[in-house]
Amino acid sequence: xxxxxxxxxxxxxxxxxxxxxxxxxxxxxxxxxxxxxxxxxxxxxxxxxxxxxxxxxxxxxxxxxxxxxxxxxxxxxxxxxxxxxxxxxxxxxxxxxxxxxxxxxxxxxxxxxxxxxxxxxxxxxxxxxxxxxxxxxxxxxxxxxxxxxxxxxxxxxxxxxxxxxxxxxxxxxxxxxxxxxxxxxxxxxxxxxxxxxxxxxxxxxxxxxxxxxxxxxxxxxxxxxxxxxxxxxxxxxxxxxxxxxxxxxxxxxxxxxxxxxxxxxxxxxxxxxxxxxxxxxxxxxxxxxxxxxxxxxxxxxxxxxxxxxxxxxxxxxxxxxxxxxxxxxxxxxxxxxxxxxxxxxxxxxxxxxxxxxxxxxxxxxxxxxxxxxxxxxxxxxxxxxxxxxxxxxxxxxxxxxxxxxxxxxxxxxxxxxxxxxxxxxxxxxxxxxxxxxxxxxxxxxxxxxxxxxxxxxxxxxxxxxxxxxxxxxxxxxxxxxxxxxxxxxxxxxxxxxxxxxxxxxxxxxxxxxxxxxxxxxxxxxxxxxxxxxxxxxxxxxxxxxxxxxxxxxxxxxxxxxxxxxxxxxxxxxxxxxxxxxxxxxxxxxxxxxxxxxxxxxxxxxxxxxxxxxxxxxxxxxxxxxxxxxxxxxxxxxxxxxxxxxxxxxxxxxxxxxxxxxxxxxxxxxxxxxxxxxxxxxxxxxxxxxxx
Numbered sequence: 001x002x003x004x005x006x007x008x009x010x011x012x013x014x015x016x017x018x019x020x021x022x023x024x025x026x027x028x029x030x031x032x033x034x035x036x037x038x039x040x041x042x043x044x045x046x047x048x049x050x051x052x053x054x055x056x057x058x059x060x061x062x063x064x065x066x067x068x069x070x071x072x073x074x075x076x077x078x079x080x081x082x083x084x085x086x087x088x089x090x091x092x093x094x095x096x097x098x099x100x101x102x103x104x105x106x107x108x109x110x111x112x113x114x115x116x117x118x119x120x121x122x123x124x125x126x127x128x129x130x131x132x133x134x135x136x137x138x139x140x141x142x143x144x145x146x147x148x149x150x151x152x153x154x155x156x157x158x159x160x161x162x163x164x165x166x167x168x169x170x171x172x173x174x175x176x177x178x179x180x181x182x183x184x185x186x187x188x189x190x191x192x193x194x195x196x197x198x199x200x201x202x203x204x205x206x207x208x209x210x211x212x213x214x215x216x217x218x219x220x221x222x223x224x225x226x227x228x229x230x231x232x233x234x235x236x237x238x239x240x241x242x243x244x245x246x247x248x249x250x251x252x253x254x255x256x257x258x259x260x261x262x263x264x265x266x267x268x269x270x271x272x273x274x275x276x277x278x279x280x281x282x283x284x285x286x287x288x289x290x291x292x293x294x295x296x297x298x299x300x301x302x303x304x305x306x307x308x309x310x311x312x313x314x315x316x317x318x319x320x321x322x323x324x325x326x327x328x329x330x331x332x333x334x335x336x337x338x339x340x341x342x343x344x345x346x347x348x349x350x351x352x353x354x355x356x357x358x359x360x361x362x363x364x365x366x367x368x369x370x371x372x373x374x375x376x377x378x379x380x381x382x383x384x385x386x387x388x389x390x391x392x393x394x395x396x397x398x399x400x401x402x403x404x405x406x407x408x409x410x411x412x413x414x415x416x417x418x419x420x421x422x423x424x425x426x427x428x429x430x431x432x433x434x435x436x437x438x439x440x441x442x443x444x445x446x447x448x449x450x451x452x453x454x455x456x457x458x459x460x461x462x463x464x465x466x467x468x469x470x471x472x473x474x475x476x477x478x479x480x481x482x483x484x485x486x487x488x489x490x491x492x493x494x495x496x497x498x499x500x501x502x503x504x505x506x507x508x509x510x511x512x513x514x515x516x517x518x519x520x521x522x523x524x525x526x527x528x529x530x531x532x533x534x535x536x537x538x539x540x541x542x543x544x545x546x547x548x549x550x551x552x553x554x555x556x557x558x559x560x561x562x563x564x565x566x567x568x569x570x571x572x573x574x575x576x577x578x579x580x581x582x583x584x585x586x587x588x589x590x591x592x593x594x595x596x597x598x599x600x601x602x603x604x605x606x607x608x609x610x611x612x613x614x615x616x617x618x619x620x621x622x623x624x625x626x627x628x629x630x631x632x633x634x635x636x637x638x639x640x641x642x643x644x645x646x647x648x649x650x651x652x653x654x655x656x657x658x659x660x661x662x663x664x665x666x667x668x669x670x671x672x673x674x675x676x677x678x679x680x681x682x683x684x685x686x687x688x689x690x691x
Contacts, residue, residue: 003042003060004127004169006031007202008135009186011163014051016145017251019158021218023142024049028056030138038125038134039065048206048216050254052162052187054142055216057202061131061168065124072098077107077114091116128168132175132182135166139177153179163187170201188212189255191306213255213307222250228258229286229301236291239301240276249284253305261285261315262299267326270333272296273410274400278325281406285322332399333414341415344394351397354477356512357462360393366509367392370454373505378493380446381424388428388451391416395429409433435485438536442492449489456482457506464522465507465514483526487533490555499523499553523553530558539566542687549682557630564632565681573640574686580646581677581684584670587655591667599669603662608645608652609669615645616672627679635680646673 008031015023028047035042040062048055074080080091087095087102095102098118108117147156155161155178166173166182175182185196186209193212199205206216215221226241233239249256267275275296279285285300300322308314348361357363368389375385395401395412404411413430417423424447431443432451443449463469463477470479490497503519515521527548531541539562547561568574588594604610619638626635655670657663677683 002064003062005167005202006042006058006061006127006131007055007165007167007199007205009053009055009163009165009205010139010161011053011165011187012157012161013159015054015159015251017051017248019145020049020051020054020251021247023144023158024054024056024218026142027054027138030141031056031058031134034134034138035061035131038127038130039068040125040127040130041065049218049251050214050216050221051252052190052254053216055205056138057205059202061127062124063127063169065127067124068122070120070122072118072120073108073110074098074105074116074118077116080105080116094118128171128173131168132166132173135175136177151179155179165199167199167202189214189306192255215255218250221253221256222246225249225253225256225258225303228256229303232258232260232301233288237297237299238289238291240287240289242280245280245284245286249303252284253303255305255307257304257307257311258301259304259311259315259318260299260301261319261322263319263322263326265298267330268296268298270326270330271407271410271414274329274333274404274407275326277404277406278329279322281404282325283318283322285318328403329400332403333411336398336400336411336415337418340419341391341394341412341421342419344397345390347397348393354462354466356466357510358512360396362511363458364390364393366458366506367451367454369509370458370506371450374450374453374502375447377497377502378446378450378495380450384422384424384428384447385450387421388425388432388447389454391421391425392429392432392451392455435488437481438484442489446493449493453486453489453502454506456486457502458509460486460522460526461503461506461514461518462510462512464525465510465518466512467515469521469525479525480529483529484533486526487529487555491559494556496554496557499526499555527553527555527558530562534562534566539563540569540687542685543569546681546683546685549685550678550680560630561632561681564636565686567633568636568640569686571640573643574683576643576647577639577677578683578686580643580650581674581682581686583650584674585682585684588667588671588674591671594664594667594671597668599665599672603665605657605662606653608649609666612642612645612649612673613669615642616669616676620676623676623679632680639677639680642673642676 010027024047028045032042032045035058042058042062043060045056045058048057074094075090080088082088091105092102094116095105095118098120100118100120105116105118107114144158147158149156150160157178161178161180163185164175164177164180164182165184165186166175167184172182172184184199186199188195188197189212197208197212199208209216215224226246229239229241276287279287279300283302285302288297288299288301289295290297302318304314345361345364348364349359351360353360353363368386371385371389372382374380375382391412395415396408398411398415400411401408409430409432413426416426416429424445427445428448428451431448432455434441434443434452443452459477460479460482463479490499500519500523503522507514507519531544534544535541543566544562547558547565550561552558552561599613601610601613619641622638623635626638653666655663655666657666
């Protein structure tokens, strides 16, 4: 037998659900990297995890790595031999390092220099000897958010480690970690089989664990939870089977058992999102909605980590637990409604937004001013926009949002409706936080969009203005997300708005001393984010750079250019014109004093020059109305007509003519050609990868 399976299990106390899968993946990566570095090939690696274990199974690991022959080159002969021809200490040290005698050294020539060399034979690694060290290194490299110690040991890990299993083939390999020695015993389910489980071989591991009520495969466990939860919904009901909650619950159980419970219908008077938050965030329950109306139903589904012989008792216990949470939400909602939403505005003055930029009340006042200007610019109702901006942050000091932070905006909208504010104002309050993440919906009205933009623009300008832009993974004010939100909203408005002008208007509302070039810096930062945004749409970065080279700061205009260019880049003509543009750009980079001067047809010596000039003039005339209408697809189609004249020119004409006047004239002709193209985009920046 030349290969065997490897199985390692790190048994622990319950690990945090949100970290388990990533930790198991990191452990697996560490093991496979170690095997590769040791020269031990394998076929496939798998990682498993539950709240109490991280496991790696690697199939067909070579029992012994292949022997290798290596030719190692050392110092030059001038340093390796003395004047008498004897080996120097440098040569002897080199030989010793390679494990050979100095007499075994040879002389080779490398790049015209004679050097000593050694022929080294290296035995392949014995898997059984190196695997324990590989495992130890992989465990130490697992990313752990917060380490702890237990007992008298100085060892640290996220949770106390209880057992180690390490099998290679059918044999246990010795490993000492965390004061424990490895064996072939795992542990069963904490309640159904709280005793050791002997694993005979790695291949038998999953079935053996399933026998003791532990599903180690995350995907299998996740699928079983989803199946059980969906089965508990009636025909006219829909389960909110969100991926994030499903992932979290999967990380909380080893043997899932879904159960259905209910709560009093009186709680349905509370905003649905508050009830959902209490169930989902605090209790990890799946909620149900009416399939026809979409209304929240007074029911939930919980996933237990045990198959109880009295499931009704488990359900009853969960119903007792959720009632106080829902009662809290109902109390906060009723209590908050006793005071008008606007009455909370002054309390925002005691909440710091950022110590240099003032309080949330200061931010609210800036949002009102920015929102008023935006409403006028984008055609939103100014009265609605201003009122929504005034109320937008008031719910942040409500009892409901202090207890359920995820209800910001939602609670404000509910309280606004209770105060008989208009439906449009309430909608703008709720949706001014949108989009909250990539792919999220946009604000549904111009007024909500104006308030949402005012919020983001104020934050971006303020934080950049005090010199605290995002660095690496540090982005406490979520400026990257805010930038992408601004991009999406401005493009969706389909209006010619200057990003720099909008930022400058936001800049002017700040009373704090901000850096004078803040608007330009933030504009550049936002436009830099376009590459990532278009990448999600499968548009190559070179297309974005080519479009941005035209110098536009109107995001809607940029989007039209990018999408037209992305389609054009897939054509054969684009490839030819991109190559020609690169050639022209390289030629013009070495030229001086050609801007603003037109080519003189009287100096043309070839028919190809006349043809190109005529084509440039013809296309230039056709381009003007297309550019005025932002019809960039049509403009690119017109530019495509230049392919033939450009190819003919370069086939027939030598640009660097001996006659200085002819040479300058041809450079001026090419400069006119390039100016024509760059009105749409700089095709010289297009990459073949964009196709």
